[in-house]
Amino acid sequence: MISKRTFLGISLARRSTRRWLVAGFWTFALLLAALAFLMRYFHLPWLQLQWFWLSCGLAVLSGWMFRFLGGTGIDGVVGDFTGRTETHAARFVDLLQWKDKFETSSLDERDKRLRNAAHYDAYRILRQVIRIVVIPVMLLLIMRPTELLFSNKPKLASFMHGIFQIWDAGNLPLFLLFLLLFWTLPQTLILWFEPDVEEAQ
Amino acid sequence: MIRTRIFGISLETRRARRLFVAGFWLAEAVMLAVLFQFPMPLEIAHGKLLPLVIVLAVASNLPLYLGGFSTGGAVKYYEGRRFQLKPETVARLSAKPKHARLVNRLLTEMRPVDEREAQLRDWAYHRAHRLLFWMLYPGAVVYLAVAAISLSLVARLGFVLLEFFLIASMSLPQSLLLWTLPEDEPQIGESL
Numbered sequence: 249m250i251s252k253r254t255f256l257g258i259s260l261a262r263r264s265t266r267r268w269l270v271a272g273f274w275t276f277a278l279l280l281a282a283l284a285f286l287m288r289y290f291h292l293p294w295l296q297l298q299w300f301w302l303s304c305g306l307a308v309l310s311g312w313m314f315r316f317l318g319g320t321g322i323d324g325v326v327g328d329f330t331g332r333t334e335t336h337a338a339r340f341v342d343l344l345q346w347k348d349k350f351e352t353s354s355l356d357e358r359d360k361r362l363r364n365a366a367h368y369d370a371y372r373i374l375r376q377v378i379r380i381v382v383i384p385v386m387l388l389l390i391m392r393p394t395e396l397l398f399s400n401k402p403k404l405a406s407f408m409h410g411i412f413q414i415w416d417a418g419n420l421p422l423f424l425l426f427l428l429l430f431w432t433l434p435q436t437l438i439l440w441f442e443p444d445v446e447e448a449q
Numbered sequence: 450m451i452r453t454r455i456f457g458i459s460l461e462t463r464r465a466r467r468l469f470v471a472g473f474w475l476a477e478a479v480m481l482a483v484l485f486q487f488p489m490p491l492e493i494a495h496g497k498l499l500p501l502v503i504v505l506a507v508a509s510n511l512p513l514y515l516g517g518f519s520t521g522g523a524v525k526y527y528e529g530r531r532f533q534l535k536p537e538t539v540a541r542l543s544a545k546p547k548h549a550r551l552v553n554r555l556l557t558e559m560r561p562v563d564e565r566e567a568q569l570r571d572w573a574y575h576r577a578h579r580l581l582f583w584m585l586y587p588g589a590v591v592y593l594a595v596a597a598i599s600l601s602l603v604a605r606l607g608f609v610l611l612e613f614f615l616i617a618s619m620s621l622p623q624s625l626l627l628w629t630l631p632e633d634e635p636q637i638g639e640s641l
Contacts, residue, residue, distance in 0.1 A: 364568070364572050368574040368575075370574075382615050434575075
């Protein structure tokens with residue numbers, strides 16, 4: 249299932265190395281989200297000037313990050329979930345042979361089981377994340393008019409105003425982070441839990 | 450993996466199961482359409498909070514009837530046994546004829562999924578995950594298009610899309626299972 253054997257010359261055969269890779273990937277994603285949040289929250293002048301280029305850089309980075317762990321492409325660390333290989337990808341150009349792409353798969357029975365189980369586990373985790381994230385977001389959307397709710401409680405109104413400001417700055421990074429989580433959680437679980445290659449053999 | 454009957458509706462044929470799934474999504478579509486009617490941010494002064502909460506609660510709880518992550522739905526509970534009944538307790542309860550059927554159903558419901566069921570479940574989750582992700586793209590396009598046209602509609606649409614995502618994340622795998630499983634799929638009895 250793991251298609252890349254090395255990353256920057258480091259072997260990915262050992263589980264501990266893959267875990268470091270996954271941890272690094274998510275730390276990087278969180279740092280990017282935090283940077284995007286700070287840019288939007290503080291409205292710093294030098295950041296405003298560089299906003300366009302920073303946005304372009306972030307867009308390119310996020311595009312790369314969506315593909316990095318694999319699963320949905322042939323160039324990621326985890327193999328393509330449909331079993332597509334480089335040969336199949338080349339064939340895709342020839343539309344007349346597109347059917348072959350779906351009929352031939354390089355995934356064996358174990359790979360398919362692993363892939364499906366990873367999706368089940370990922371979905372279970374995401375269901376809880378959605379509950380935790382979506383419900384407060386919905387409440388924020390519903391309870392926006394603070395002056396109506398907290399007109400006689402100025403301290404609470406001020407606190408809620410602060411929360412809404414944080415939300416305004418953080419909604420886009422949060423959404424992108426969630427999308428990345430949704431897209432890459434099965435791959436993350438595969439990389440995290442797959443045993444060492446020697447052990448598996 | 451699937452029940453023979455729920456709310457008096459027979460689920461023995463695939464056609465019936467597909468009608469059940471179609472009915473479920475139709476009901477959810479109606480709920481989402483109703484949710485779209487509520488202004489966002491909500492004008493609480495006009496007393497619209499209670500109707501909104503009711504519609505939201507109904508829409509969010511309908512997926513329970515598809516089962517999977519809940520007991521008593523159309524699809525078997527995935528996680529298996531949540532509590533253990535002692536054999537002597539089962540024997541004692543089953544001794545009374547009026548309780549025996551209920552105990553039998555309860556034990557069937559709590560039986561952990563076997564290897565084949567686990568594979569089916571995992572397959573459904575894989576497909577649902579892919580499907581849901583590809584649904585995000587048209588969702589984002591519609592959201593951005595509406596944002597370009599009307600800012601007042603965006604908050605409502607965002608709210609409805611979030612609710613849709615919540616519902617789909619809970620019910621899409623079960624819908625796929627009910628929709629695709631063949632007629633001769635082993636069934637697990639009636640709903641509790």
